[in-house]
Amino acid sequence: MHTRLVDYAALTATQQQHVSAIEVHPEQLPFCGDMYCALNSLLAKPSPGVKGFALLADDFPVAFLLLKRPPCLPHWADEHSATLHALQVDRRQQGRGFGKACLQALPAAALEAWPQIKALELSVDTDNVAAMGLYLGLGWVDSGEAYKGRVGYERRLRWVFGRATVDTAEM
Template sequence: MHFALTPYDSLSPTQQRQVLEIELLPEQIRHVGDIHGGLHTLTARPVADRQGFVLLIDDTPRGFFVLKRRSLLPDWARDRPRITTTLHALMIDKRFQGLGLGKQCLRALPGLTQALWPDTEQLMLAVEAGNHPARQLYLTLGWQELPESDPNHASVERLMLLRL
């Protein structure tokens, strides 16, 4: 099985159609949305501040995620003391889950991000508080869970940070 992460924009027309065939379990759609929503984020402007990536297994799309920076950062990632890139909509096709592909994407993420945007100093993401498997995976890979900004109002999401 050959693993590669490639920018969405560099896919062939056939591969771009195949991205639409990525399937998720209903509980995953609740956490990250579906592939149509993920692809919709690629319409954000300016183009220089976002990039969609596709996980190819033997040249067929089996996963997807989006990176954002600068003007496209969500509110929770703005005003940080370091230059931040955020991860969004990480999804692995349900037919290929349990093979460690999400973990491989996350392990490749720091190098991929710094190759794309060398000034990036840290990665951030938001994960639902109840998504314990994802939170544990991030922690295992060196991400830190940030404390609640307002301890009197528990959030449904937890912020995670990985310094590069």
């Protein structure tokens, strides 16, 4: 199966409709939110500091994520980074490696969108064991700092360009 991470703006109307139907398992909602909120933050007040990306598997949307840059960065992020938000793999597609495929394609997509960035950053709830394992397993580095987030304590993870490469083997 061929996967690729595509800017939401480049999707066809049918693909955008399929993105809006992406759902996660109810227990994942506190960690990533739902698609309505993710698309609302992308489309309600368009900003050059927010981009949405869909992971296409054979041209069908199976996952979605947001990237943010100034002026939309969270308070904990470095101004030279882009931050990852709302990573959602459709519940009907989970367990097939699509979250990993998103993260593997993310550095190239982020640099294409914003060539000046030096790193990617994210914040992940410490109780989200699956996500922590995925990020750390792909080379994201824990900053060592935790802070009180919406659900519980969150860790900040960072991917620095030029430090290492992500395995981009196709799924």
